Amino acid sequence: ANKVRQSVGIEPELVVREGKPTDEIHKLIEDDQDIAILVLAAGAGKEGPGPLVSAVAGRGAAFPIPVTVVPQNLSDEEIDSLA
Template sequence: MVSTRLSSTEGHRRKFLAVIDETPECSRAVHYAGRRAKHSGGALVLLYVIPDGDFQQWLGVEGIMRAEARAEAEATLAKIAQSVRETIGIEPEMVIREGLATEQINKLIDEDRDIAILVLAAGSAKDGPGPLVASIAGKAAAFPIPVTVIPDALTDAEIDALT
């Protein structure tokens, strides 16, 4: 069930959600979402999802591996947030979750009813647009908010012209 978005209610503002991962096209989604947030008086939320399956086989070192993954997530988010501050001039919210990306995206959207648009970037590799885009595109009809997919071939200048 889709929860009512609060982004148009007084005292709230529309949030654009960008998922942070190790794909080269990730920066396209962040730039677009950040520009849209700035120009619409909204906010940018950066979500980094740590896959939980990475720790289950190594029970003896699970805590260490989890801490290392979290430190890596924090460092990645800090770097991207700094870039957003310098290039777009807004302060993004940063969220780290553990689990399956699509599940964590849905949970965050359900919990933060100001999130109104999910922004993803499609890769141009011959094997498709990327696993997250493919997964969400397959479920788009049941997705709780609009999804914007940015082609990874767009430059910052082209994205700026669109936003």
């Protein structure tokens, strides 16, 4: 969170909800029009990207905003070069 504040001047927001993660993320996006993109970190292990990334990918176009999945094995420099 501190890195985001320093590099782009945006204050990250922590939101805790109960329920099915993909449903709650979708509701949050609908409720908060300031959310413009969903960024998820994906695991790089043989277990796959992780349950949240898999569930979100399964919903496909169901999200009204772009969804970006960042692989775990990218360095900060590689991520910066994509931005």
